[in-house]
Amino acid sequence: MKKITKLGVLVMVVAMVLSLAACSGGTTTSGDAKKYVVATDTTFKPFEYENEKGERVGIDIDLLAAIAEDQGFAYELKAVGFDAALGEVSTGQSDAMIAGMSITDERKKTFDFSDPYFDSGVVMAVSSSNDTIKAYADLKGLNVAVKTGTEGSTFAESIKDQYGFTTSSFPDSANMYEDVKAGNSAALFEDYPVVGDAIASGVPLKMVTEMEKGSSYGFAVKAGENAELLEMFNTGLANVKANGKYQEILDTYIKK
Structure with a gap:
């Protein structure tokens, strides 16, 4: 009788396990909903930065x-x-990135981009005390600072041979600004809302050229992956533009 009871209990346990497995297979509860990992920059004010x-x-x-x-x-x-x-996105450690990333043909080989969410442009800036550099031609024989991976860096590289200057690359905006303030670099090239915000925040720089049209920024995922996230971003972007939230965000960070 004891042996029969143990067997019966074992059968019941197995049956319950199989039943639970059958019920859970192919379904996801709300508590298990996927959470996407999105990588971003650290110092690209006013697009991403840490406040006080x-x-x-x-x-x-x-x-x-x-x-x-x-x-x-x-x-x-x-x-x-x-x-x-x-690197995070290209190796699959993050699902996507949003970091003031310009949409370029070269990057499209590695990433799939959302619809553009911001149209940028590039300006040249110098120390606020510099009265000698007012045009690209004034950079001949000098060095300029750029931030790695930015539209400003791409633009500077495209004209440096024509105007005879060299470039130094920095991983963040703060170090780039310091290099110009210290006189190590004669000028810098940067996206206009970024350097404009820096000047408004008290960084002793001034813009000395008209804005050069740049590329548009996009939300990016690894090519061929996370298509559903990209679709949600595009749909959401259209919605927040339509309801006024998008313009509200721009007005918060870009002072006119």
Whole structure:
């Protein structure tokens, strides 16, 4: 009788396990909903930066939050720097990135981009005390500072042979500004809202050229992957533009 009871209990346990497995197969509960990992830059104000409270803020950060709320998806933000973010997505450590990333044909070989969410442009800036450099031709024989991976860097590289200057690359905006302030570099090339915000925040620089038209910024995923996330971003972007939230975000960070 004891042996029969043990066998019966064993059969019941196996039956319950199989039943639970059958019920859970192919379904996902709301608590197990996928959370996307999104990489971003650390210092690309006003697109992404840390405020005085230690909070991660900026156009990209607020825009991602608004789109995620509109589309109902969860995400984890990883502020790792621009170059590291590129690596995170290309190796699958992060699902996507939003970091003031210009949409270029070269990058399209590695990434799939969303619809453009911001149209940028490049300006040249010098120390506020510099009255000798007013045009590209004044850079002959001098060095200029750029930030790695930016539209400003791409533009500087495209004209440096024509105007006879050299470039030094920096991983973040703060070090680039310091290099110009210290006189190690005669000027810098940077996206106009970024350097404009720096000047408004008290960095002793001034813009000395008209804005050169640049590329558009896009949200990016690894080529061929996370198509559903890209689709949600595009749909959410269209919605927040239509309801006014997009312009509200721009007005918060870009002072006219």
